[in-house]
Amino acid sequence: MGRMKAITSVLVVQFLLLQLAKSQGFEESSDARTLKQEPHDSREVHCSRERSRAAWQIIEDYLMPFVEEEGYEISTDCRLHPDNDLFRDQEQHKIHLDVNEWRCGYCKKSFRAERFLDQHFDNRHYNLLNVSQSKCLADLCGALHCDFVMNSKLHKAKCNSAAVARNRHHCESLANSCFPISQGPSTSRLHELFLRQFCDAHTCPGKATPFPRGGKKRANLLYMATSILILLLLPLFYLLYYLYQRDMKRETQVLRRVSQVGRKAKPS
Secondary structure, three states: OHHHHHHHHHHHHHHHHHHHHHHHHHHHHHHHHHHHHHHHHOOOOOOOHHHHHHHHHHHHOOHHHHHHOOOOOOOOOOOOOOHHHHOOHHHEEEEEOOOOOOEEEEOOOOOOOHHHHHHHHHHHOOOOOOHHHEHHHHHHHHHHHHHHHOHHHHHHHOHHHHHHHHHHHHHHHHHHHHEEEEEEEHHHHHHHHHHHHOOOOOOOOOOOOOOOOOOOOOHHHHHHHHHHHHHHHHHHHHHHHHHHHHHHHHHHHHHHHHHHHHHHHOOE
């Protein structure tokens, strides 16, 4: 009888331990699933950083010089405003020190290439993105000709009339919302410029090229190389000229001495 009670007690204890282990395992697996799901769900941003960067570069190069010339301030309601760029703050915290050296402006960590810094932003500084307020600037790429700037080969593809019409409509909507002609002569000029600079090139066949008014003047690489070469060779030229003049002066002095010696020796 006593033996049966002991066996029963052991079985009860084993059953309780088994239930406790199951409950702990279930809680741990639930926590693990939560930890795995939270980063995935919270970091799901459907916006291309590369295309957003291309769109902003186009705005900065081919629109902002004319906006600044007019002394006009773009409204925050305009999609072209920097506050409406999801990645603008992170892009402004990029420090390009050298060809193969980029630095994070938040934590000062260095990277060999910009794409590694982009990955660092995604992994370490995602919480600094204003996901609730800012919008994806890459959505404007169709209207702003990002593909033309990023890869000119795509511009040679067969013209899609439906896509062209959609991009032109989007482009004209940007002109109307960002530069309302009712606000005065300045906005009217910018409205007209935006249509000519961006919207007119949305045609089939795509013979017209965007940005006919030009943009920000960038230093020509050949011009810079030539200038540096001239600066390096200029001191060498002056050194050679100095040595040449010194040798000429010495030769002149030698000739004078020879002529003077000849004059003195002639009377005798």
